[in-house]
Amino acid sequence: MSTDTTLVLGATGKTGRRVAARLRLRGTPIRTASRSSPTPFDWARPDGWDAALTGATAVYLIAPPVPGPVHDFVTRAAAAGVRRVVLLSGRGADTWGDSDFGLDMRSAEDAVRGSTLEWTILRASNFDQNFDEDLFHAPLTAGELALPAGAVPEPFLDAEDVADAAATVLNQPGRHEGRVYELTGPRALTFAEAVELIARAAGQPITYRELTPADYVTTLVEQGWHPGDAEHVTAMFALMARGLFATPTDDVATLLGRAPRPFEDYVARTAVTGIWQKGRA
Numbered sequence: 008m009s010t011d012t013t014l015v016l017g018a019t020g021k022t023g024r025r026v027a028a029r030l031r032l033r034g035t036p037i038r039t040a041s042r043s044s045p046t047p048f049d050w051a052r053p054d055g056w057d058a059a060l061t062g063a064t065a066v067y068l069i070a071p072p073v074p075g076p077v078h079d080f081v082t083r084a085a086a087a088g089v090r091r092v093v094l095l096s097g098r099g100a101d102t103w104g105d106s107d108f109g110l111d112m113r114s115a116e117d118a119v120r121g122s123t124l125e126w127t128i129l130r131a132s133n134f135d136q137n138f139d140e141d142l143f144h145a146p147l148t149a150g151e152l153a154l155p156a157g158a159v160p161e162p163f164l165d166a167e168d169v170a171d172a173a174a175t176v177l178n179q180p181g182r183h184e185g186r187v188y189e190l191t192g193p194r195a196l197t198f199a200e201a202v203e204l205i206a207r208a209a210g211q212p213i214t215y216r217e218l219t220p221a222d223y224v225t226t227l228v229e230q231g232w233h234p235g236d237a238e239h240v241t242a243m244f245a246l247m248a249r250g251l252f253a254t255p256t257d258d259v260a261t262l263l264g265r266a267p268r269p270f271e272d273y274v275a276r277t278a279v280t281g282i283w284q285k286g287r288a
Contacts (some may be wrong), residue, residue, distance in 0.1 A: 025170030130189050
């Protein structure tokens, strides 16, 4: 059992809270930090970073929503005695080219690579949990998910596997430094196929409809999104349409010694919670 403290940022989010739970089970001393945690952490308030970093030797890091802050953060982390950082990023970030999507994640990758810390980058496909914890949930409970996703499939990834991978890397110093892992689910599905599986498991009449990118931006803005944020999300689908991320990888199996969880497993265990019942927001 390690006596070193691991700082888990984004500790109330999709992966952070799962990583924290796994590290606790492994007996790893941790400090959880987020805007609402007992140890507060806000990327917009650098004056609070040092308190979160004090005594930590490793950090689980999720990129902030804007480019830039991670460069200062890793410098201060190294000065505070942190030795290792595990960064969660996006699938194939170095292939995004001139897209406006993911500038925050690419900036964070540049920061950790250029730091004096021992770093590992976990690049993740779209999470299964986006269908029940995030953007896609409300449309599903309303009966229709409409996206500019096209016919290119996505190897959706279970956030539980991301957490298993992060906890493994954090607990194996000296084995993953300087490595980039591209994490995916075991097979690729179109969004239409994913919605069909959810509808069947939930016993609900949920359908998928294809939108143009312009129509999707309009839809999000009508729902109250800032136009820039709406265009940023839509840019993700434009990247996916290139087909660069459609092929599953073996990196989850490489890290964990087992295959990643199938999308059907996620759907089955989530459907029983009633989260996709009509009208449940």
